Each structure stands twice: as structure tokens, then as C-alpha cells.
Amino acid sequence: MAKIVGGLTSSHIPSVGNAYARKLFQDPYWKPFFDAYPKIHTWLGEKKPDVAVILYNDHGLNFFLDKMPTFAIGAAFEYNNQDEGWGIPVVGTFKGHPELSWHIINSIQAENFDLTTCQEMAVDHGFAVPAQLFWGNPDENQMRFIPICINTVQHPIPTPARCYAFGQALGRALASYKGDEKIVVVGTGGLSHQLDGERAGFINKKFDLYCMDKIVHEPEELAKMTTHDLVLEAGAQGAEFILWLAMRGALEGQGTVTKVMENYHIPISNTGAGSMVLELT
């Protein structure tokens, strides 16, 4: 049977894509952010997952307001990263795992979550930046990827509770797959930030640290928040934290969760940037 080795989180700030391409790992501005990732690479080197399910939000590359799915999953052989309009480097094509995608779709649908299935899906920085931070550019690794996109663009977005429950259904789907894959589940985005309005530049360190603490052993506390709570405390785009909660849901009930490492730094771009490794045993 397939095995979930754990969960990862990472902010997916677009300017990280530029900094990565320019190898600014030791630059004083970027170092407190990039320093987290070698520790994560060490953990990945030990656990050796071969499939990553990445929970992310599209920021207007693949989906537009003409059709805006709440939960969309890739079921393709490959996924292209493409031009997003403001000049971060295009990193190429990620390999998919359509057989596992369809297993997830069948399993989750049977639990009454209705998914939009995508046999073509361009993946933006929300997916590509974390994938690059963890595994390098797509031509530098043998990983297979499954993108799951959750709407954070247009309200009403799914509630924290719904995303946490969705994650739990995802965890059951992965654990019941009859392959010998080792799977890591990735929650991306966040933490607190707001790009729009007079409140632009809002960051909430206290709230971010609270979330990073609670998500390890008391995620159900975080799942009690409303969307309004989340926008108020984390900022309009900090609502992306629902992606971290979905990741955490996938670990729940699948074993013992242990925090291996965490990192938090303000600011990267306009954001409180966080990353974590949660191991499942």
C-alpha cells in the first residue's frame, strides 16, 4: 500500500521564484528564508517520497472568473508552468501521476466531496515555487506531482473546516492506494499578508505563530475559524492558510504527527513567510 511520509508547508511568494533563479540564497534579505530549505532537503533525503500532492491556489493563470471551481484536481500526465505576466521565470513541465489522481478522485467523491477534474492544468507560482524549493527545477528530479487547487480568489471560498475535512478525505484516499508510492502532502501559501486596499502591507506575526503552533497537535482549533476571522487576522490573501489546514487534514488519523522543523520570517515581499515539516509515523 502507499504510504504518507508526512506533510510540508511553504509560502509560495512569487518573488521567491526570481530570487531562486538568481541564487540569492546567501543574500542578507533572502538568507533567513532560504536557510530553512536545506533542513527540509535533509528530511526529504531520508524519507524519499516519490509523489507530492500539492495543495495550492491558482492566482489567475489556469482559472478565471468565467469558471471558478472550489476544489480542482489535476489528472494529467504532466503540468506546465507558464508565463504569469509579471516576469518570474517559467520553470518547465512537472510530471504527473494520473492513475493516483483518479484513485483520489474516486475515493474523495465517494465521501461526498465534489471535485473539478482537469486533464489539462497550467500550474502557477503557487504550485511551482514550493516544488522548486523542495525538489529543484522539474528537470532536476524524478518526482511525480498531483496539483490540487482550492479557490481563494473569489468569495465565498471554502471554510477552514471544509478544507480540513477535505484534507482528511484526501489522506484516506492516499492511504488506500494499492501502489508502493511514498507520498508527501504539501500545503502552500500564506502566512499573513494583504496585497489590496488601504490595509495593504498588513502582517500579523502573533497570529502566524499561533497557527504554526496549533497546526501541529490541535488543528481542529484552527478549523473552527470562519473565513471572516481568517481575513481579519491573516489579511485578505492570508486566507491561503486554508491550504495548510487541508494538508494537515491529510495527516490526521493516519499515524503520529511530529514536527521536525519550522521556520518563520518577516518580511519576504509583503508576507510573513513560513515553512514546516510534519513527519507521520
Place this chain on the structure above:
Amino acid sequence: MSTEAIEVEIPGTVMFDGNQAMKGYALNKMCYSFNGAAAREAFRADEEAYMTSFGLNEQQKQAIRHRNVLELIAAGGNIYYLAKFAGIFGLSVQDVGAQQTGMTVDEFKAMLVKQGE
């Protein structure tokens, strides 16, 4: 026509809900097109014709002419699509943040750093 507002307002924040999505559809659709290099070129070549081809209303056109993010949001713009418009002019999210908060870019960046202390 209007849909139910979600909840109490958060100062300085416009929830991009059904009302905003309806109001801003043409504007956001134009900005979404800027994912493509050819669309960015077409806009640069003739802004007025490009805006008209997407059916922007006068409020939206004015906000585009002014390069004013708060006006664009008031006209129904969604920040994720507006970012692609800002990208045409090489503006970062700090530039956009500074403009909306009435700060210089340096003041805005200092405000970001301060929140980490």
C-alpha cells in the same frame, strides 16, 4: 442586482465576492489576458482600443488610465488579475502597496520590516 454581503466589513479591505465579481468582470478579464505576451504588447500599442475590445466601462477605463489601484478595486478589480496589469509597468507588490497606503516605497518597506520586530 446584488448578492448577500458576507459579513461585517474589515477596514481597508474589499472582500472580492459576487458583487465585485459581477462589477469587475470586464476589467478582470482584460487583466487576465495579460498572462500572454501578445496581449501585453497589444495593450501597450493602443490602450484605448484594447480596453474597448474588452468592454470596460468608463470608471474602469479611468482607473486604468490613472494606474490607480484603489480606483481599480473600486471598479471591481481583483488584486490577482490587477497584479498582471501592474506587471506591465514593472511594478512590484511593494510599489502597489505604497500607492494604496499613500506611503513612499521605502516607507512601505520599512513598515513591513517593523511588523517582524
